[in-house]
Amino acid sequence: MCGKTISLKPITRIEGHAKVSILVDDENNVKDAHFHVLEFRGFERFLCGRPVEEAPIIVPRICGLCSVSHHLASVKAVDSIFGLEVGEWAEKLRLILHLAGFMHSHLLHFFILYAPDLLLRDVPFSKRGFTELIKRYPKLVKQVLRIRGFSQRVIEVLGGSSVHPTAAVPGGFAKPIDRDDRLKLVDLAEETAKIYLEILDSIENLLHSYLDEVYNYPTNFLALHSESDLALYDADYIRCLSKEGDVIDEFKPNEYLRHINERVVPWSYAKAPFILKLGYPEGIYRVGPLARFNIASKIDSEWADSLSKSFNLYDRRPLSASRYYNVVRLVELAYCIDKLLDLLNNSSIERSERLEEKIHVRFNEGVGVVEAPRGTLIHHYSVNDEGLITGANMVVATVQNTPIIDEEIKLVASKFIERGVMGEDLLFSVSNLIRDYDPCLSCSVHSGNLPLQVEVVSLDGRIIARLPEEL
């Protein structure tokens, strides 16, 4: 058999090391596409032997962008191993930490990593990036850094460090917030709301025209679900939707192994999760902002709700075009700012709760689930009677999206390759598509950072094109 593979590497402006290869036959028909995640660190194995109460401090290092999510999913798993009920105050502080984590991650993705695709279209490919963005849009960049500074400040004040916080401890929260700090954060939150509104105004027209170019790409979806609100931090159930938007499965987080499995694929350190009921590959699915929006019964924030309406998002559910990921990210940003204002304005967060003094292992297993900025995040630990970890499994957001990313790359690449176009346009379209998903590759293999290169390879293994040529 002969044919060829197109390999794209590095894919830039994403978090992690990845490469794309596109396999084509002699007639330039795309046969397959693989998004290779190139890193692996082995967190699941080296957590074994560590005391389980240390896990919430170790696992944030899986990812420096969503360290808050790993910290919280982990501490939830540990709470359940110790059989601890978390009090109202501690839950509020964890929630504030979580929302701030969402804010910083979404702002970084949309306005720093993704924005060049939107705002620097007239700039040569090789110049697109943060430094050019500062030159061309100094005001926007400063506004974004300012409000991102607010979210990082919240994480620092509450969590102890803006990256890799430590304050969520088994059964509660270790760091109280005093009045002075709270009021300063309220001021910053109010300023943030104002600035974010200005930012949205300044890009609104551009966004509308950019959304005119979308194509639909129906898939299954999975996210936490609650009847009353967008479930970012907690919910009783994980829900799965079909391509048509029907509920196909619903289960308690701690029953996840009976509903989703992960398949090892030979071309990537990231596995391919799928919904067991549908099998592989029919059961592959998307997670993250798009999935959450499609699955949410209600969004309990006036601002986020009206923003969704202004982009006609409700009418188009289930949203299936990958570009809508970005718009929903903007909606979630409004949601987070709205909620943070509300939570920070309440002086009851100043009091603190005593932590349980006698802790012991009540259950030998624990599962903790949150929605991370990029999607559903599951931490699952087993421990011996002394509380030393004997097994760890993590299903992270990005890894769940990678099988769908492979499929969509195939679709996008065919349009170019079948016309014989293999230059920068192909590289740009493929990397732009990948960035819609905001993949976080450190997370996906609990591993580690590399830009994207695309290779076109023949079926007999010859490299026909490599973009860019060197890294």
Next chain:
Amino acid sequence: MNSKFKLAIISLTSCAGCENAILNASPEILDFLGKDIEIVYAPIIMDSPPPSSVDIVIVTGAVRTEEDEKKLVEWRDKSKIFVSFGSCSCFGGIPGLANFFSSDTLLKYSYLKQLGTINVNNSPPSNGIPNLTDYIKPLRDYVKVDLYVPGCPPPNTLVVNLFKSIISGEKFTLSKKSVCDECPLNTGKEKVISKMRRWAFSKVDKDKCFLEQGFICLGPATRGGCGARCIKAGYPCRGCMGPAENCEDQAAKMISAISSATSIEEVSTEDLTKLLDLAGTFYRFTLPFSIFKRKIRRG
């Protein structure tokens, strides 16, 4: 002065938290960027192709794959000043805990034995992806490192100081103090420990030295400069800034600090080692950099 310093930011196997920390310092360093320092290559934030040489390279992450090894040597050759940035790059970091196991064990666990994992080929992934190195070694074992910027991630002041020193040409220095020296819970008196305890399993007094309460805190063995940020947030130090000045090895220093403050009679050393995971705690961020380095397989 017209000539800008050309800077590259390179990530080996890492979590991107260090890049995040650089961005967090951006309000303070934004003024330098574009004026005194030009970022010419940083795939995480821009698309530009790699240059043939730069003045400074900031390297984050640990060497976990053969590709990391190659990249590291390439960028050393291209750069005048080589900066190891963050605990992974300086000491191996948290991923260095993998040195308790062989790379084969790590892969088999995740891809063959893991719950809910289906592996039809019965082997770890290997097509078109780089092989793992057997163990994580610190960067200094591969190349000459000019500057170390420790921390997981490096504290804001350190990031700003790094950029200032690049521009001014003044020597970049690290704190000679330990975390204990910066700690608000340090009374300055000699520490007395009556019993070692396990964190989270007993009552914690947040206003009293953790070590004196019997909880392992790496303050005495760890370089300052972080302002004891974790302790201020209610968590004992886990040593991310690496060994303190004149301290070769964090575990050795901790054992001497604990034994001089305590008479361990109530608990056997074996129990302590097992329950408190001494190796995994004392070397939480520095296993590959330590005298211990990695587990040697028995038999």
